[in-house]
Structures are given as structure tokens and as C-alpha cells.
Amino acid sequence: MVNLVMIFSPQSKVWIYQSSRQFTTTEAEEIQGKLNAFTAQWKAHGHQLNAKAELPYRFFIVLIVDQDAASATGCSIDASVRVIKEIENTYGVDLFNRFNMAYKIDGEVHVNSKEDFETLITIKKITPQTIVFNNLVQTLEEYEQKWEVAIADSWHSSIFAEQLNA
Incomplete structure (x- = not known):
């Protein structure tokens, strides 16, 4: 991962959308193209946003806006959500389910339901x-x-404290 703090303010706004499955290499390339086109023209009240999109591990879509240049607003955030929903529909994935848990085992990313994660x-x-x-x-x-x-250093530890301490 590129150190974006060198390019963007450390206080840049970040939105992360987690996929219910890993994108294929072809899908990731197509999605990155769509996101690059979107961020290149992404505006808030007529001002161009200094924005970037990434697809880490081909499981996540990360949108970054450097608010030192111009801040994302309600309408501009709505525009980004429309793009994410379009990707969701095109590729048959769920990008809004906050009950899916992502984790790494042996360096490989996995996503499971909250129930399976608990198990x-x-x-x-x-x-x-x-x-x-x-x-x-x-x-x-x-x-x-x-x-x-x-997990011990994350919000997950409070949700799954009983299972982690058993």
C-alpha cells in the first residue's frame, strides 16, 4: 500500500466498503477504472475534490478525499454511494453489510458472517x-x-469479549 499521507493530508476523509467476496483480477481492474473515472470528476458544490480510490486485497473499496482542498458534502457523498451501489449491482456483491467480518489468517483475507466469525x-x-x-x-x-x-486492539474485542475470553 502506498503511503498516501505523503500525497494527502493525514486528516483526509476515508470511506471503506467491504465486499462479501473477493473481486476477481478482471473485476478489480474494471472497478478501479470506474472509480478512477468517478474520482477524476468528483465535485462538491462545483469544486473538484482531491480524491482517490483503492481496492486493497480486492475485498475493499476505499475512497479518500483530501478535505484541505475541498470538503465532501451531502450531495457529493450521495454521488459516491450511487457509484458503490452500481458496482454492487454490476458484480453481485454486498458492499453495505456491516455484519460481515473481515480478518486475516496466514496473510489471507477472509470474510464471514458475524455468526460464522463468532464460531x-x-x-x-x-x-x-x-x-x-x-x-x-x-x-x-x-x-x-x-x-x-x-482483534484484541479493535472494537471487535468488546463485541466478542465473551468468546475471546472463554
């Missing part, structure tokens, strides 16, 4: 050291420092 904790396939994705990060700085964290 994996119970059978100790997921431990407090397992890396999870904190899609609630708000800024570029948080994204680069706190997006991939051990």
Missing part, C-alpha cells in the same frame, strides 16, 4: 492476535495506522 472465535481459529479490519476508521491517518489491527 471461529469459539473454536479458537480466531484468537486475540488475529488481524481484523476496522472499517470504522474516519481519516487517512487512522486508515494507515489502525485499519489492520489485532
Whole structure:
């Protein structure tokens, strides 16, 4: 992953959409093309947004807006959501289900339902050291420092405390 703090303000706004499955290489290339076209013309009240889109691990869509240049507004955010919904419909994925949990095992990203994730904790396939994705990060700085964290250091630990401590 490129260190975007060199290009964008650390306080740039970040939105993360997690896919219910990994995009194929071809899908990821097509989606990146759509997102590049969108961010190149993304405006807020007539002002061009300094924006970028990434597809880390081919599981996530990350939109970044450097608000030092111009801030995203309600209408511009709505425009981004329309693009995400279009991608969702075109590729048959769910990008808005916040109950899907993403994590890494042996460096490979997996996504499961909350229930299956809970089962994996119970059978100790997921431990407090397992890396999870904190899609609630708000800024570029948080994204680069706190997006991939051990479950023990994330909000997940409070939700699944009983299973993790069993």
C-alpha cells in the first residue's frame, strides 16, 4: 500500500466498503477504472475534490478525499454511494453489510458472517492476535495506522469479549 499521507493530508476523509467476496483480477481492474473515472470528476458544490480510490486485497473499496482542498458534502457523498451501489449491482456483491467480518489468517483475507466469525472465535481459529479490519476508521491517518489491527486492539474485542475470553 502506498503511503498516501505523503500525497494527502493525514486528516483526509476515508470511506471503506467491504465486499462479501473477493473481486476477481478482471473485476478489480474494471472497478478501479470506474472509480478512477468517478474520482477524476468528483465535485462538491462545483469544486473538484482531491480524491482517490483503492481496492486493497480486492475485498475493499476505499475512497479518500483530501478535505484541505475541498470538503465532501451531502450531495457529493450521495454521488459516491450511487457509484458503490452500481458496482454492487454490476458484480453481485454486498458492499453495505456491516455484519460481515473481515480478518486475516496466514496473510489471507477472509470474510464471514458475524455468526460464522463468532464460531471461529469459539473454536479458537480466531484468537486475540488475529488481524481484523476496522472499517470504522474516519481519516487517512487512522486508515494507515489502525485499519489492520489485532482483534484484541479493535472494537471487535468488546463485541466478542465473551468468546475471546472463554
